[in-house]
Amino acid sequence: MAFLVFSCSLNPGSRSRILAHGALNRLESLGVDAEFIDLQTLALPFCDGRSCYQHPDVIDLKRRVAECEGAIIAVPVYNFDVNSAAKNLIELTGDAWKEKVVAFLCAAGGQTSFMSIMGLANSMMLDFRSVVVPRFVYANEDDVMGEQIVDARTRERLEEVVTTLVRFARALSPLPQDSSP
């Protein structure tokens, strides 16, 4: 079982993707299996609630989510929400998120959109009983520049979020079948 890191920005100069790479590095330094999934490298269909579920990339993603130990979702903030590619990913993969431990990394233009992740986080808690790490990264344009996370507090926060994700996922992993009450 691996941890998945989703990079949801479709912008080639994405800041949230730099956060996602930072998270991948942190997971690797903790010695856990981790896989990076960049939505820029996939041509996912829009969710139509019907034929999209037959798309081979959607079938593959659903399997990977269902089998993962936990996941990090790195998103751009658009219009005080996550971008539509991130929302589409969740619509396409749906129930595969059931009871998964999930952490969020957000890139935004300024300080005022801090709570923009809550719509997606709440919907995943309600729909799939996902366990959301109650701390997330929120980085603005001064925090991530070029290919670097230049703000020390953002780097610290990223480490804390990733470490907490692994702790939560390991603590909540299902009991082996023969030791269930």
Ligand SMILES: Cc1cc2nc3c(=O)[nH]c(=O)nc-3n(C[C@H](O)[C@H](O)[C@H](O)COP(=O)(O)O)c2cc1C
């Ligand atoms: C369509 C659009 C809407 C945006 N809306 C917001 C917003 O509501 N709040 C905000 O702080 N930044 C907003 N931004 C700025 C982005 O969050 C910022 O550019 C961020 O770096 C995007 O993430 P990315 O670099 O990973 O693509 C918006 C940008 C675009 C293109």
